[in-house]
Amino acid sequence: MAESENIVAETAEKIFADLADAQTINHDKKGEWKAPLWQALTDAGLPLAWVSEDCGGSGASLAEGFSVLSAAGRFAIAVPVAETMLAGWLLAQARITSPAGEMTVVPASPKDRITVNADGSLSGRARGVPFAKVAKHFAVLASDANGDFSIALVDAGKCRIDAGLNLGGDPSDVVTLDRVQPVAIKPAPKGFDQTRLMLMGGVARSLQIAGALESMLEISVRYSNERVAFEKKISKFQAVQHNLARLAGESAAALAAATSAADAVANATSFNDEVFLEAVAAKIRCAEAAEKGGSIAHQVHGAIGFTVEHILHRYSLRALAWRDDFGSESYWAVELGRLIAIRGADELWPLVASR
Amino acid sequence: MTAALRFDPIRLPPVCEALRKEVRAFLAEEIAAGTFDPHKPNREDTDVPEFSRKVGARGWLGMTWPKKYGGHERSFLERYVVTEEMRVANAPTRRFFVADRQSGPVLLKYAPEHIKMEILPRICKGELCFAIGMSEPNSGSDLFAAKTRATKTDGGYLINGTKIWTSSAHIADYMIAIFRTSPPTKENRRHGLTQFLVKMKQPGIQVNPIGQITGQYEFNEVVFTDHFIPDDHVLGEIDGAWKQATSELAYERSGPERFLETYYVLTELVRAVGNNPDTRSAEGIGRLVAQVHTMRRMSVSVAGMLQAGKEPVVEASIVKDIGTIWEQQLPHRVRELAAFVEETATNRETLEKQLDFAIKTAPKLTIQGGTTEVLRGIIARGLGLR
Numbered sequence: 001m002a003e004s005e006n007i008v009a010e011t012a013e014k015i016f017a018d019l020a021d022a023q024t025i026n027h028d029k030k031g032e033w034k035a036p037l038w039q040a041l042t043d044a045g046l047p048l049a050w051v052s053e054d055c056g057g058s059g060a061s062l063a064e065g066f067s068v069l070s071a072a073g074r075f076a077i078a079v080p081v082a083e084t085m086l087a088g089w090l091l092a093q094a095r096i097t098s099p100a101g102e103m104t105v106v107p108a109s110p111k112d113r114i115t116v117n118a119d120g121s122l123s124g125r126a127r128g129v130p131f132a133k134v135a136k137h138f139a140v141l142a143s144d145a146n147g148d149f150s151i152a153l154v155d156a157g158k159c160r161i162d163a164g165l166n167l168g169g170d171p172s173d174v175v176t177l178d179r180v181q182p183v184a185i186k187p188a189p190k191g192f193d194q195t196r197l198m199l200m201g202g203v204a205r206s207l208q209i210a211g212a213l214e215s216m217l218e219i220s221v222r223y224s225n226e227r228v229a230f231e232k233k234i235s236k237f238q239a240v241q242h243n244l245a246r247l248a249g250e251s252a253a254a255l256a257a258a259t260s261a262a263d264a265v266a267n268a269t270s271f272n273d274e275v276f277l278e279a280v281a282a283k284i285r286c287a288e289a290a291e292k293g294g295s296i297a298h299q300v301h302g303a304i305g306f307t308v309e310h311i312l313h314r315y316s317l318r319a320l321a322w323r324d325d326f327g328s329e330s331y332w333a334v335e336l337g338r339l340i341a342i343r344g345a346d347e348l349w350p351l352v353a354s355r
Numbered sequence: 356m357t358a359a360l361r362f363d364p365i366r367l368p369p370v371c372e373a374l375r376k377e378v379r380a381f382l383a384e385e386i387a388a389g390t391f392d393p394h395k396p397n398r399e400d401t402d403v404p405e406f407s408r409k410v411g412a413r414g415w416l417g418m419t420w421p422k423k424y425g426g427h428e429r430s431f432l433e434r435y436v437v438t439e440e441m442r443v444a445n446a447p448t449r450r451f452f453v454a455d456r457q458s459g460p461v462l463l464k465y466a467p468e469h470i471k472m473e474i475l476p477r478i479c480k481g482e483l484c485f486a487i488g489m490s491e492p493n494s495g496s497d498l499f500a501a502k503t504r505a506t507k508t509d510g511g512y513l514i515n516g517t518k519i520w521t522s523s524a525h526i527a528d529y530m531i532a533i534f535r536t537s538p539p540t541k542e543n544r545r546h547g548l549t550q551f552l553v554k555m556k557q558p559g560i561q562v563n564p565i566g567q568i569t570g571q572y573e574f575n576e577v578v579f580t581d582h583f584i585p586d587d588h589v590l591g592e593i594d595g596a597w598k599q600a601t602s603e604l605a606y607e608r609s610g611p612e613r614f615l616e617t618y619y620v621l622t623e624l625v626r627a628v629g630n631n632p633d634t635r636s637a638e639g640i641g642r643l644v645a646q647v648h649t650m651r652r653m654s655v656s657v658a659g660m661l662q663a664g665k666e667p668v669v670e671a672s673i674v675k676d677i678g679t680i681w682e683q684q685l686p687h688r689v690r691e692l693a694a695f696v697e698e699t700a701t702n703r704e705t706l707e708k709q710l711d712f713a714i715k716t717a718p719k720l721t722i723q724g725g726t727t728e729v730l731r732g733i734i735a736r737g738l739g740l741r
Contacts, residue, residue: 214359214360217360221738221739221740224740225739225740235740235741236741238732240740241731241735241740241741242728242731242735244735244738244740245673245730245732245734245735245738246676246731248360248669248673248734248738249676249677249734250677251360252362252653252670252673252677253677255360255362256362256364256649256652256653256656257645257648257649257652259363259364260362260364260652260656262364263364263366264364277644277648278648280641280645281644281645281649282649284641284642284645284646285645285646285649288642288646329642329645330638332641332645333637333638333639333640333641333642334634334637334638334641335637336637336640336641336644336645337632337636337637337638337640337641337642337644338632338637338641340625340640340641340644341625341628341629341630341631341632341636341637341640342630344625344626344630345623345625345626346622348621348622348625349443349622352644352647352648352651353375353440353443353651355366
């Protein structure tokens with residue numbers, strides 16, 4: 001990790017540690033912690049990290065931004081910092097200036113489409129849009145009748161929002177656009193399509209899941225070294241040790257897959273099959289790790305980890321929820337499998353060993 | 356606070372890609388010449404001495420060792436590329452693999468200079484096969500329970516006892532083994548074992564093959580009866596083998612051989628399914644490819660950290676733990692996905708034969724070179740649980 005990445009990541013870590021301590025916010029039923037946290041993140045320029053200074057952002061590199069997302073995962077952050085970063089990044093692709101305040105991206109699933117009408121307005125329905133309910137603006141990717149993509153900034157107040165919650169209790173909403181006139185709209189760069197947006201979102205979620213698993217491992221190890229049963233610490237039981245070793249394995253796999261994908265995307269000069277493999281493999285493997293690792297973390301904690309009072313659910317349920325955003329692991333596995341089949345058996349190893 | 360796990364996103368340097376092309380071209384030539392069949396798994400009882408010598412002549416053995424011992428002073432990442440290409444091609448590496456990965460580095464560290472000068476260049480030429488003498492009839496994972504005795508005699512030691520599950524002992528020129536030179540002490544049950552270089556095919560050594568469930572005779576019982584080993588064949592500290600046994604393990608645990616052992620069935624499944632898979636096959640293949648990609652990223656990361664002088668002991672153990680379980684489950688997952696492959700798939704017979712062999716091979720993968728249970732103990736220690 002370059003030194004500048006460390007500074008950005010450390011800034012994010014410090015803000016999260018000061019203003020989003022899991023124990024504290026878990027007891028704050030009114031969500032009063034959210035406003036000061038968002039203000040501090042905004043003051044540090046983190047939500048618009050991926051937006052250049054002339055477009056209203058702080059001009060951080062992709063790698064620096066990814067390190068913020070890892071930290072956000074480690075703290076299971078429940079304000080739309082990842083979503084606003086993605087939205088700013090999307091708008092920046094078309095050099096549209098980002099406004100202040102919370103944003104999110106539309107659509108957030110590879111199956112949903114927003115269309116550009118002949119009069120330049122936007123129509124369509126997007127399900128499972130994270131934090132749509134609290135966003136002031138949406139960064140929208142839409143295609144016209146010719147299949148050409150445009151990027152638009154849309155006032156959230158002009159859209160219909162049917163509120164929902166994801167497994168972690170965070171907003172996951174249905175956004176309906178009915179001939180909505182965007183604040184700004186520009187053509188997407190050549191070659192930029194919905195897959196690109198979904199994969200960028202997928203890498204973000206992979207990093208967040210990996211971060212949450214790191215924390216689940218840490219708090220599970222700590223708990224096992226404190227909890228006494230049968231007159232000894234449960235960490236001394238081999239069965240518990242082996243469960244935690246498996247959790248470490250899942251956490252390690254998620255971390256390796258997610259950081260490798262982030263590195264690949266950050267350094268990609270073109271969006272080829274190798275980068276596609278990195279991004280979708282991370283989403284698939286991190287989603288699998290969220291299931292396997294999370295269940296072990298809960299097993300180690302016993303009943304206390306199943307309570308609202310305990311912080312474990314903040315990580316375990318969000319990691320599970322993040323699997324669904326920007327294409328689930330099942331969706332991407334089918335897409336990857338089809339790509340592998342089209343390339344043919346003898347081109348599988350060269351792809352896997354390409355870097 | 357748990358020590359954080361690290362998996363830096365290591366990329367192979369350009370020199371590795373040039374090397375990879377060379378290795379692939381060489382393997383293609385050897386396949387064309389009929390030296391080995393890439394569709395047949397790397398059958399461990401297949402001993403191809405001339406292949407071993409050709410690999411040595413290419414400079415691909417002892418790649419990281421000093422030139423004065425016949426080595427090539429290249430990086431661990433370059434060795435990594437050679438290893439993974441050979442493994443994926445099902446090349447017959449049995450004769451040289453142990454010597455190159457494990458035995459050579461032990462000799463480099465602990466053998467007297469004249470032994471190094473005599474043996475290491477021959478490993479680099481692909482002339483020597485090594486075995487590892489660790490397990491005994493009542494001492495497997497519990498390495499320090501070994502009882503085979505080395506009794507001091509004039510100018511050396513007399514060896515009496517039995518090693519077991521010793522891979523390649525029937526073709527090996529040398530074995531690196533641990534023998535008991537003193538009883539364990541009350542304070543340290545690991546005390547009293549010494550590492551030795553054993554010259555095979557000598558009086559006092561009897562090798563008895565043991566049949567495996569795969570139908571192979573690849574491991575052996577090795578019985579020592581008053582076998583003489585000269586003093587200069589002691590490797591390292593007398594009674595102190597326990598201090599030496601752990602240092603090379605990071606290399607041994609995290610290489611491509613720890614998740615690619617049954618990889619060939621995945622390639623053949625993709626061939627059998629064809630270019631227009633149904634949703635079920637596509638998803639199954641996609642998941643398996645995502646998993647193998649992740650394993651490889653982890654393994655390359657550990658190789659890169661080792662090259663950089665770090666000691667990722669826990670990370671390396673994790674690679675072997677989840678890598679061997681993955682390669683063990685792979686043939687079963689492929690079998691499930693192949694259940695609906697068209698009867699007319701041209702490679703159906705090849706795939707079925709490969710699956711038979713891979714499914715029979717699978718149980719050993721989480722046992723050899725450190726069981727899953729032992730590895731999880733090491734990981735647990737690294738996590739601060741023991």
